[in-house]
Amino acid sequence: MARVLLQVPATARRGEVIEIRALIQHPMETGFRPDASGVVAPRDIIRRFACTWDGETVFSAELHPAIAANPYLSFTALATASGTLEFAWTGDNGFAQTETRRVTVAE
């Protein structure tokens, strides 16, 4: 399990735009780098990130080899109703990680 730093507000007002930040531990090996012995290390990157709010996608991104290790993503979402946010990272070599956070939306 990769370590994850997630910043999601626990509460929000209805109609508020909340900022969500996600940082995950991953080497993002490009597949172009030779090691000390000249052998090119195979690609090992996160391909896709998606954030859903009670099943509805609020943000998603495709990641590519030029993205730095430990990718950091920051985005906003409109708080309409209380719900569970699910964060999913998927990538090469069967990499799959999911985190959930609960956001309570008050009137």
Next chain:
Amino acid sequence: MRRAAALLLLLVAAPARAEERRSGFADMAPATRAMQQDDMANPGMLWVLEGGALWQRPAGAAARSCADCHGDAAASMRGVAARYPAMDPGEGRAVDLAGRIALCQARHQGAEPAPRESQAALALAAYVAHQSRGMPIAPPADAGMDAVRAEGQALYRARRGQLDLSCAQCHDDNAGRRLAGSVIPQGHPTGYPLYRLEWQALGSLQRRLRGCMTGVRAAPPAYGAADLIAIEAYLMARAAGMPLETPAVRP
């Protein structure tokens, strides 16, 4: 905010000499400084998290965790990193923080210590050093360490490699000037282990020292070598009173 206030207080309280000394933090781009100061954006915090998990995990023949002896690291490890390297009475030599953790793993957990520069070793060192963030570097007054520091100072001033350069020629004589596009830092080890953007990972001071030595085309000593620990001891004495930043971010 409170951390910023504490940092400010330390800067004010430190001796006048400290004002001439600059952490590499001061020379970084605003975006990199913001990355270090925000625990949610600082990738070094991922290793601190990992270290926190390792701290609780029983290991070795004794099936004991770090926490079983040391309890809450926030209390027991506070200020520890600011005092290393220090003499180890059992070994009769100077050890750095990573070396101390490895000795503890071997002696008290009956475990095979994680190899230097491995994820586990870096994570534990980062977790322990993080507990001293904001505290002034306080090298121990100890006759044995004085000898090690003197040796470190001699190594710091010794020309080495095909470029025939000493550490002092860049980091004392030309600090603040530029080597190609980069500002030459004064070389204060205030934030190790730190997340270096060039490495795309967390690394130790020894990795940094070895990198510099390779840069002047000298053969670097192996990880854990007495020479590297002596240089670290000298650098920590040179940076005495400056606040620790672990995990720092550097370009």
